[in-house]
Amino acid sequence: MTSIISLMKNFKSLILMFSLVTAGIIILSFGIALFLKPDLMEIMNWTDRKGFTMNKTQSEKFLQYIINNGVKVPFQMFILAFIPIQLVYYLPVALTAAVTGIIFYLPLAPQLQDKMSFFNIFSGVFPHASIEFLSFCIISAVLCLLNTAIRGRLFNKVNSETGVVNALKKVTIAYCFVAFPMLVIAAFIEAFITPMIA
Numbered sequence: 001m002t003s004i005i006s007l008m009k010n011f012k013s014l015i016l017m018f019s020l021v022t023a024g025i026i027i028l029s030f031g032i033a034l035f036l037k038p039d040l041m042e043i044m045n046w047t048d049r050k051g052f053t054m055n056k057t058q059s060e061k062f063l064q065y066i067i068n069n070g071v072k073v074p075f076q077m078f079i080l081a082f083i084p085i086q087l088v089y090y091l092p093v094a095l096t097a098a099v100t101g102i103i104f105y106l107p108l109a110p111q112l113q114d115k116m117s118f119f120n121i122f123s124g125v126f127p128h129a130s131i132e133f134l135s136f137c138i139i140s141a142v143l144c145l146l147n148t149a150i151r152g153r154l155f156n157k158v159n160s161e162t163g164v165v166n167a168l169k170k171v172t173i174a175y176c177f178v179a180f181p182m183l184v185i186a187a188f189i190e191a192f193i194t195p196m197i198a
Contacts, residue, residue: 074183
């Protein structure tokens with residue numbers, strides 16, 4: 001427990017930086033949506049054709065959110081961290097943040113102005129999204145260490161693998177004991193609590 005707390009303290013500034021960048025992307029994409037006024041009905045029809053709006057029970061949604069946000073997205077980030085380019089592992093988070101900004105635009109869209117309120121969207125998104133984004137920022141912070149160690153090994157010709165192995169241990173601890181439990185909580189809120197308050 002002490003090692004987990006000290007690990008999080010060590011990454012505090014990186015977590016804060018990623019959190020601020022994520023908030024900035026949400027605000028920026030909201031602003032761009034306000035300016036461009038995208039055709040939301042076309043987007044919604046596209047998602048219907050792709051089968052994204054299938055009726056599912058709350059338990060099925062809960063499991064789906066855990067698999068997608070708790071396993072798939074962190075795994076994508078982990079794989080991307082092995083590409084020796086800075087911040088490429090953050091792309092899935094950035095894309096999710098951009099979509100969230102567009103979601104906040106929905107009540108202001110001409111096609112949906114009378115159908116939903118900003119309060120409903122905010123209360124339906126913020127409770128689980130804030131936990132999700134914080135956990136993704138924690139993952140991004142430890143993956144930054146891993147990516148730096150990999151780049152150091154490749155470009156600085158460091159012979160020792162200690163840096164990569166140490167970074168992998170920290171990634172595992174942060175994901176298993178901090179980020180994944182938070183993502184399960186976020187999935188529970190999204191599946192069971194959000195429908196009651198939004």
